Amino acid sequence: DVKVTQSSRYLVKRTGEKVFLECVQDMDHENMFWYRQDPGLGLRLIYFSYDVKMKEKGDIPEGYSVSREKKERFSLILESASTNQTSMYLCASTGWDLNSPLHFGNGTRLTVT
Amino acid sequence: KNQVEQSPQSLIILEGKNCTLQCNYTVSPFSNLRWYKQDTGRGPVSLTIMTFSENTKSNGRYTATLDADTKQSSLHITASQLSDSASYICVVSDYRGSTLGRLYFGRGTQLTVWP
Numbered sequence: 001d002v003k004v005t006q007s008s009r010y011l012v013k014r015t016g017e018k019v020f021l022e023c024v025q026d027m028d029h030e031n032m033f034w035y036r037q038d039p040g041l042g043l044r045l046i047y048f049s050y051d052v053k054m055k056e057k058g059d060i061p062e063g064y065s066v067s068r069e070k071k072e073r074f075s076l077i078l079e080s081a082s083t084n085q086t087s088m089y090l091c092a093s094t095g096w097d098l099n100s101p102l103h104f105g106n107g108t109r110l111t112v113t
Numbered sequence: 114k115n116q117v118e119q120s121p122q123s124l125i126i127l128e129g130k131n132c133t134l135q136c137n138y139t140v141s142p143f144s145n146l147r148w149y150k151q152d153t154g155r156g157p158v159s160l161t162i163m164t165f166s167e168n169t170k171s172n173g174r175y176t177a178t179l180d181a182d183t184k185q186s187s188l189h190i191t192a193s194q195l196s197d198s199a200s201y202i203c204v205v206s207d208y209r210g211s212t213l214g215r216l217y218f219g220r221g222t223q224l225t226v227w228p
Contacts, residue, residue: 004156031213042202042220043157050213090156098206098213099145099164104156 003027006091006105013112019078021108023091031094032074033102034058034066036087043090049074081112115140117205119219127227130193134222136186136203144208148177148188151200151221160188160201190224198226 007022025032033048035058045058047066055066063085067075074093078085088109092102117138126132138146145164149157161170161177163186169178174191190197200221206214 040220043218045216092156094213096213099162101147101149101159101162102157102216104158106154106156 004091004093004103004105006089006108008108009106011108011110013078013081013110015082015112017078017081017112019081019110019112021076021078021089021091021110023074023076023105024072025074025091025093025103026072027093027095027103028071029093029095029103030071031096032068033092033094034064034074034076035090035092036060037090037107038087046076046089078110081110083112086110086112115205115207115217117203117217117219119201119203119222121222122220123223123225125225125227126193128193128195132190132193132224134188134190134201134203134224136188136219138184138186138203138205138217140184140205140207140217142208143181143184144206144214146177146179146186147204147206148175148186149202149204151202153199157202193226195226195228198224200224 004025034046035043049055049068065077088107090107091105120135147162148160151157163179176189179186202221203219205217
């Protein structure tokens with residue numbers, strides 16, 4: 001089974017802190033994604049990467065950056081955390097088969113105070 | 114504008130009963146439609162993926178249907194169990210040739226199964 005592992009289930013950070021969310025997948029997938037999920041809004045794409053060192057902005061990239069130095073690892077960085085970034089963050093991966101599913105991690109619930 | 118709308122927003126049923134969740138979309142050009150199940154505090158898990166040529170697809174007690182002409186899909190759950198309590202998310206991918214399509218997410222239907 002594909003496993004997507006997010007390093008933290010819960011995080012509490014202060015406003016202005018730099019925050020790193022880590023994601024690792026074990027299926028050699030080329031494509032990796034970061035989403036945030038807020039009540040009533042569904043999942044929104046922050047960034048995605050289709051190869052090492054490659055990244056593309058999603059729908060809501062402002063205030064975030066990403067890093068993909070190795071194929072299996074995709075990091076989301078909040079340069080200066082703000083309270084409106086309190087959310088559930090979900091990492092996902094998939095291969096190049098257009099009809100293969102996204103495999104999600106179990107999420108990191110981030111609270112910024 | 115490409116959108117995915119799900120109904121109802123929430124649903125409560127008794128254990129053992131059947132239910133049907135709806136998904137309407139305007140995504141074009143269409144590539145595939147996916148249903149995911151998300152348990153509380155967990156990431157979504159894929160139930161089914163259907164392409165343009167598929168009308169129905171089953172995964173155990175879950176059966177998804179697709180009408181590409183009317184741009185509607187449904188997810189039917191048979192003989193519901195307490196473990197079916199979850200959010201069910203409809204996701205539609207647009208078609209972009211050989212590259213991955215963009216995914217459009219519905220807001221989900223929250224299903225609660227009571228004993």
